[in-house]
Amino acid sequence: IGNSQNENDLRVYGRISANSNWVELTGVTIDVEGNTSDGVGCITITNQNALLWGKPEFVEFQTIPTNGAYHLESFVMNNENYLFISNSYKQATTSYSTDSKLYKWNGSQFSHQQSIATHLATDSQFFEINGEYYLAVSNQYNGSTYEIDSYAYKWNNTSFTEFQTFASYGGMDWEFFIMDGLEYLGLINHRTDSDYNAPNIIYQWANNTLVEYQSIPGSGSSDMEFFIINDEKYIAVANLYTSTTSNEQDSFIYKWNGSLFTKIQSISTNGANDWESLQIGDLTFLIASNSQSNSTKLVDSKIYKWNGTSFVEFQSIATQGAYDSKSFVIDGETYLVFANSANDSTQDNRPSPLYKWNGKTFVQTQTIYTNGAYFWDNFTIDGKNYLAVANNATDATSDINSTIYKWTGNSQFILTSDSLDNTFFDISTIVDQTAQEDSSITNINFTVTSGTSPITITASSSDTGIVSNENITITGSGGSYTISISPIDNASGFVSININAIDANGITAT
Template sequence: MDLLLMFKNILFLLYLNFKCEKVNGNTLDPTLCAGILPADLLEESIPKYGFLPSGVSVLYDTNSHAHAYRFSRNNVDLQFPVSKIFKNCLFFPDEFSIFFVIKHESVYDKKECILRIGNKNSTLVSIQFSRKYIIFTYNNRKVQYRNFALKDKKWHSVGFSVSSTDITMTTDCINKRRKRLKRKWPSILPLNNSTFQIASCAPGHGVTLGQIKDLIFIPGADAAVRACPPKTPQHRHLDNRLPAVPGRLIDIYRIGSPGPRWDDCTWTDVGNIAYDLHAKSLKVCVNGIWQHVTVNIQAPSKVPNLPRRLDYIDFHQDIRTPGPSIDVEVFTIKGEGIFAVFASSRPKKSRKKDISIIYKWRKKRFVFYQRMDTDAAQCWKFFTIDNNFFLAVANYGKASGVQSNSTIYKWHKRRKKFKEFQTILTWTARDFEHFVINDENYLAVTNYAKGASHKVDSEIYKWSTKLRRFELFQSLLTTGAYDWTYFRVNGYHFLAAAQAFDGFSTLIDSNIYVLQDKKFVLFQTIETNGATDVEFFKIGDSIFLAVANAYNYGPQNINKKQEYFTNSTIYKLDKGRRVFKTFQTIQTFSAVDWEFVTIGDEHFLIVSNAQNRALEGDHLTSIYKWRGVEKFVRVHQMDVLPNADWEIFTYKKDVYFLYSNAKGKTSQVLKAYFMPP
């Protein structure tokens, strides 16, 4: 079962509240230790997803919905000092618990090691297992348990709870085996130069062969008692008792159960429905815990009123475009319906004029609506001003050394067509961004290059209510700028510029600007590698920026190997320090767009891999799901055409995914299907 999720509400109740005291103002009392909090040792040893140490890989078990680490036999050397967990401690605590979730491969050619705590000369604590035994070692003494749990190549949780007189091993919150220590736990085990060593007890020896999902250290010898429900319910007809919140148990009855069962929600129960007698609501088994079946949740306006859970995505429609499209914009005009416009361009040698096409949603399909003249269109942006509807197109032009016109179109209410409204001079424009500050409208354009120089002013325009047109408000010097993203945090207004190339390398910083004294000034730079898109989103009180890195070219990749394989990064705002910090890195394949969407109470990120060649692994366009402390985990891989931009829209109760084809003339609409509410 997923212990990390099970413990998320009770971890902070399960710690030993030791206190460090100074004796004579200089030395620590050797019998006491500072308060220790629960710690995920895997998270401490592998802090950044995407930058994996040698011998470590990440796997996703689709059958069990588990995102776990696998370790190779000879190359693992994962360790970190115990001082990261045991702060201000001289000696090992004498009461603690260790839990891990494992799917073993049943090789057993020698002892395999989960964890070792010690230094070069001595081992304080270790956990190993063989074909016959699971072995807990402390201070060079062994406590052995028969290995009944790890032989079936399935997921199992194992917990050790240690007190001064005994050790209890709990497997799957069902089987508990307590052993009395022949000698009491040592009251003083010095921590001098000790480390936590993960998945091996010595480099090249005894590596765990299988997948480990969680490895959690919790102060206190009663963690298993609090984390696991009792084996016997208090009432007849009640199928189980589960910890819903700290200190409270909930009785549930499994619908359709042939008879009473006293086991907890395990991986085999995924998808099963139960009725919570106490809360009078349905629950479903998800990731090892019973979760409420959500109803009547008000979702964001982008995907409104969808309490269902995303199950799978299937093909719905092909859309033929005049040429490859690197952007698509979906918009709604009140009283007229849903539209989609593709930024399309023909090859430079083509004699035909560039055109982009607007499609209208009719009878659950997009059909041709209007032809638009463009010049190597890169991006469309729809916005409204005073009940008027506008479309702005960023035109790259046929050459970087020639200035081109990017165009703003206005909706003609009587003719029900878009007509040219205003032109803006641009240099290889890549993106438009519209935003509103204090009821005033702004339109920002990114200019990519000017001739041979990638340093060029990107410009911000402001709507003049007097002249009824956009006028230049501010110019900002950017380098190979691809994308503008506006966002607001606590009343402050920001613009993020994704910068892709400086003429020599794609490894350049992207900029975040903040509005101060009626001007945008530099707020922060973030390290990017061929950045083409920045996506802003919130989850609860947390604020994120997801950066799509598309290309790895320059001195950092002098051999020009795997130039499309990049690590795209998610940044999280540190509110205390007022700075965006790296939160998670995800391996991508020429990612040019992130799209965030909330469906019901679930949050997803879609990444577009523009060089997708329908191969396996990271070539495929992927959907990542927010899983709290597990961060974003890949849950869907889609064998689709090369894509550069994704949009999500709803029609009645249906949810659709639309993407633009980066290399061909066929883009597609996909339809989302859901588990029944």
Template structure:
């Protein structure tokens, strides 16, 4: 009976532990955390106890005199809204090392768990329930446990830390099973009494060290870094592990924690690699030279030529002429007495991609259109499948996209935003029967609707209805100050795919769109308008003719007021065209959905192709093939001087849960994959920017959700 009760207690404890672990949040999206500034700047009126500022080789650093509590703080004060230490991170430290004796270890920093006295009663209960019963522990084990308890009462155990010894650099952490693990880089050469900047990069399965921006040293340990290091009750100790033993004897100038990033990219290369800076405490920067009132030879810029380094710096009249280098933005600024003026600024570079928002929608979404409305800001129209709930327009706020307006649609497949003068419009592709259908209208006819933005009502209101046939896409463009709309009619009925798609022209007199030209298309899926020099082009994605997906998609050129055939390109269920330019080079990329010939099986894993315009031959020629999985969209965007393509992979023949892939332009190599983004039935990608930040949003045609990803740059 007693054993049954004991077993039930153990099972209950394991369930409690599992439930708790499932709700713990990983520390992920963090800015660089300046650990040294955090302790030195808490009271700017004096130097904190336990340290003194010293200068060596003209550079200031702090010397640790004792493991004072002022050099320690709870982890929760910096790592907020999360429970688990980051799985991947970097440490940037600038130190001057003394000669270390043979048996001495010196901690640059440590994260120490709570002492036994500090643990909560809940944790004590979990320890009792999850541990061994005293009756089943040997006498030796009990003696060892009592000794461990005495040590814990004085100081908690190491959660993780970085220490130096005579043999090398050691990263220590609490491993699986609560045993202490050591990842060591031995034989590194740190010249005593000289400054060195160390970047330690920790990943799940590797450790990398960069000293003074030189080539990295790397090890691949046999055991992975744990992803479940609990922060609760732990404290950071700077320059020690909270004890005299292990106190750092050298000087420290910089100590920064960077989550989810290799920080070496942010500080290297450097003109002064031994002092490469990410964030240096203001206390350790050179003091500005202030002009004396009676000094006639002093310049009007008393601080001219002085340079401060860090993430945030005030600009005031006393700092006029001061230079500031922001290592995160790699920008150089000068203070004009009130604000920082940019002298040099580095372009943004993509570092990594973070999930920013999961947007639950009323139904599956086929397309997203992101646009700006003056006086309102950034908005997004989503073409949603359900006719019952219709589609929605969202407004971008500091919380992400928020529902702004519902619009009645019927099997909506696409939205397009355009402007005529200062007036804004939206046109939707309806593919299902709606209430607008008249009794005497043609069978299998749909009605797509143009909406106009009302400044008074701050809503989109119905403006004009156009007859379409399972319209898959709208494209808006202007030629010679005339506005046009092109609709991609996909099919008439279930079998007739070779039909007319229509180009409409805006009639300024009647203030409505009228038919301008019709073009024969086969299961048209997308139109893309682009311009090269004085020439206007329109390319259609032909997807299916009723028998095969192996079709010619057609590029048209504008001649004498109408579009005429320019070039035909063989495609396979073409679903999207995207035009982009890199320098003077012009490209078109097609999204191929699948191969289907007669009654044979479909092939979903096929090449999508990038074509480049050959100016001399006046033709688009094949440039690069990229393997895709029933691709339905490409999105091109630029960050700084880097160029990217992201593909919407929707289906591989077995599953809709696939990685959609982000590619970066590598010049001669073309586009290479750099990020894999998990998606479900991905149907569209849109890139947008807000307040200096860059984002991607995707829609799902198989789940009632869309996701926003934030592009972290450096």
């Protein structure tokens, strides 16, 4: 669908097959509020009914085993795509000292490239200076002290090797930025062993190393965000927790005065874990991810808008223990996703919402279910858009998968008269799953699209010697379902689980 120069003139194009040319169609009427049980809208083309099908969304693409994943960092080196995952805790060894891992895109998915020893790693920051590649990794806690070093690593064309050591205090976040041709790296320190007043440090690149440039007071700080408005430079610092056991405290905005950052605004936050800056046209927004008040994790996160002199509240988003937000643009549309880590009772299967800017406000367009989500990252490979989440933990364990999702692309119209099979009745894709012997796989989300109610869903195992049909459980309704699988004791191997759906008209989907 394309708009002509007249914004009120909507043109519709069609093609016979995926390989044929698109041609403009005539005699078209559109009802986007139409039969949504069969799609996300309906259309009439010369008296033939058609459906707006394939609503653009993110679908599961790859899972990666992680150990208390806290952060993901996607980047490109020498035209190769990489993903670094900061792991914080390994349940199997009950240890905060666990490797964080670098993955490389192999043409079809990410594969493991390198492991780096870390201690409750909370963040990483990739940056380039003078054609050299670096990766800073923050360590927060080794099981006995928060006063441990964090490191910057340098790429040697095959792996990252230790380059510089930084004294850190519950290291929480890195932020790399460039001002007036000079490179800076900010380090957020969350706490010392005795209190939450650890200073935050900004380093400047000089003489082939990073040297301390400015110290900024901290209050259980968690994040730093650099941004520019009308050529003026700013940083926002999120404060999570104080020594007086309070999550309800101010976070701060600082402005560059030519030599230092100085405080210009205080914003009341509730356990702020992250700041995200966002530019849409001539509008500048700042998003605070609030994780909890003193009494509940069910607190709103806030979107603030720059009014020319300060940030004012613009929109409130209902969140559950929000740890992060991420903004990105696809096909000229701006999106914003929140990482909901937990409500007041569970981390399991939490709805992390995706919002889209409609020209006036952010409206929810998709829900992605996550487990203790701590961070999102968006990236593009070969023209395809991906969204990755760091799943920190379920209620039972931190040794769980983090997930990469792939954007399905734009919607298309499909003629109903050409759909004599199950074109409009479909089960979403579930990527391959891996489990240790005698361990269950639980709460795998999938959707059943369309179909005439009632819909009957069954599942069967290709090898009942590994997984019996009785040990497959499906729950859910209204198109959203979960499947849990328990293998037979001491059994191992590969097995396919087939999910079948039959609607009231006898149409099937597999």
